[in-house]
Amino acid sequence: MQGIRPPILNGPMHPRPLVALLDGRDCTVEMPILKDVATVAFCDAQSTQEIHEKVLNEAVAALLYHTITLSRDDLEKFKGLRVIVRIGSGFDNVDVKAAAELGIAVCNVPASSVEETADTSLCLILNLYRRVTWMHQALREGTRASSVEQIREVAGGAARIRGETLGIIGLGRVGQAVALRAKAFGFSVIFYDPYLPDGVERSLGLQRMGTLQDLLIHSDCVSLHCSLNEHNHHLINDFTIKQMRQGAFLVNTSRGGLVDEKALAQALKEGRIRGAALDVHETEPFSFSTGPLKDAPNLICTPHTSWYSEQASVEAREEAAREVRRAITGRIPDSLKNCVNKEYLMAASQWPSMEAATVHPELNGATYRFPSGLINVAAAGGLPGAGAGVESLVSGTLAHGIAPVSHPPRAPSPGQPNKAEADRDIPSDQ
Numbered sequence: 001m002q003g004i005r006p007p008i009l010n011g012p013m014h015p016r017p018l019v020a021l022l023d024g025r026d027c028t029v030e031m032p033i034l035k036d037v038a039t040v041a042f043c044d045a046q047s048t049q050e051i052h053e054k055v056l057n058e059a060v061a062a063l064l065y066h067t068i069t070l071s072r073d074d075l076e077k078f079k080g081l082r083v084i085v086r087i088g089s090g091f092d093n094v095d096v097k098a099a100a101e102l103g104i105a106v107c108n109v110p111a112s113s114v115e116e117t118a119d120t121s122l123c124l125i126l127n128l129y130r131r132v133t134w135m136h137q138a139l140r141e142g143t144r145a146s147s148v149e150q151i152r153e154v155a156g157g158a159a160r161i162r163g164e165t166l167g168i169i170g171l172g173r174v175g176q177a178v179a180l181r182a183k184a185f186g187f188s189v190i191f192y193d194p195y196l197p198d199g200v201e202r203s204l205g206l207q208r209m210g211t212l213q214d215l216l217i218h219s220d221c222v223s224l225h226c227s228l229n230e231h232n233h234h235l236i237n238d239f240t241i242k243q244m245r246q247g248a249f250l251v252n253t254s255r256g257g258l259v260d261e262k263a264l265a266q267a268l269k270e271g272r273i274r275g276a277a278l279d280v281h282e283t284e285p286f287s288f289s290t291g292p293l294k295d296a297p298n299l300i301c302t303p304h305t306s307w308y309s310e311q312a313s314v315e316a317r318e319e320a321a322r323e324v325r326r327a328i329t330g331r332i333p334d335s336l337k338n339c340v341n342k343e344y345l346m347a348a349s350q351w352p353s354m355e356a357a358t359v360h361p362e363l364n365g366a367t368y369r370f371p372s373g374l375i376n377v378a379a380a381g382g383l384p385g386a387g388a389g390v391e392s393l394v395s396g397t398l399a400h401g402i403a404p405v406s407h408p409p410r411a412p413s414p415g416q417p418n419k420a421e422a423d424r425d426i427p428s429d430q
Contacts, residue, residue, distance in 0.1 A: 236258060
């Protein structure tokens with residue numbers, strides 16, 4: 001069968017490859033790292049239907065956050081794509097198996113938001129125990145708490161932390177960071193992670209549970225820190241909720257699909273779960289006005305922001321750009337630092353080098369979205385190199401000297417997320 005993309009190059013890319021930021025419009029962090037080796041464009045798209053055909057035809061590298069999804073059908077629209085870099089740790093919005101089968105390396109940035117996500121997780125855990133959010137809301141609504149009886153009423157449900165058992169599902173980077181923080185507050189920490197090597201629990205001073213059921217039975221608070229894949233969708237559901245201790249807490253800063261929100265809402269209403277805090281949701285952006293959680297009591301929701309700080313955001317973008325640079329100037333996948341399907345790509349047959357192509361004008365910061373006639377294609381204001389040349393880039397031909405070849409043999413990718421792997425998170429973009 002005739003393939004739609006060129007081979008994975010076994011040497012440097014051509015002098016001026018096109019790199020596209022798919023679901024953002026700010027390239028100011030990425031451009032200083034890439035501008036001497038690539039043309040950087042942004043698409044500001046929510047789906048591949050909004051991406052200009054020139055990007056689909058010519059882009060050899062794509063940067064993306066968590067707000068756009070790339071299925072097999074989406075990936076097949078890109079004719080020359082060689083590497084995808086997720087600006088964040090989670091990559092469940094990319095069909096990694098399909099990407100590997102199409103010869104596309106998929107990378108992530110797993111380390112930049114570890115501290116932010118762990119801090120947020122612990123903040124939500126403490127909030128559930130000490131009920132700060134609800135006491136603040138009560139005061140905003142005019143509740144007075146001067147007498148002991150009034151204090152007892154407004155602070156009802158606040159609990160002591162020391163001696164409580166925190167159960168962590170997925171002891172990756174963030175899971176470990178949460179465990180260390182929780183111990184300082186007096187939690188007894190247990191965890192479940194069947195993919196973690198033996199002995200890690202001893203080095204961290206934690207207790208390991210042999211099964212998920214064991215963890216749920218023994219936890220006063222459960223915190224999720226595993227990736228989302230086809231094996232753990234709705235890991236927390238009506239059945240597993242019934243295995244939890246009566247009145248336990250639940251915290252999720254990983255991926256919304258791990259929790260069956262309908263089952264959670266019912267458990268909150270019945271008091272089987274005393275309180276829950278979710279930074280991630282099955283449908284995002286999240287709204288309290290729709291979905292099964294709209295009437296759920298004792299619930300804290302935040303808008304998938306546990307990963308964010310200004311420092312973490314910049315670090316993630318810089319590292320993502322450096323990963324693209326390694327792909328452009330080195331060898332794929334050998335030169336990549338965080339390639340999640342590297343083993344599969346390394347096992348693939350050797351690919352011929354890409355022919356050098358004509359260097360097209362440097363137009364860093366150009367924007368690509370809808371084809372001409374649907375919406376104007378304009379340059380990014382104030383970005384270096386963006387200007388009148390954008391039109392010629394959009395309307396002209398950008399020959400990259402790429403000839404279609406047959407697809408590599410299709411086989412399951414060892415890089416496909418199939419376990420609660422260390423961060424496994426995700427954030428956790430987050």
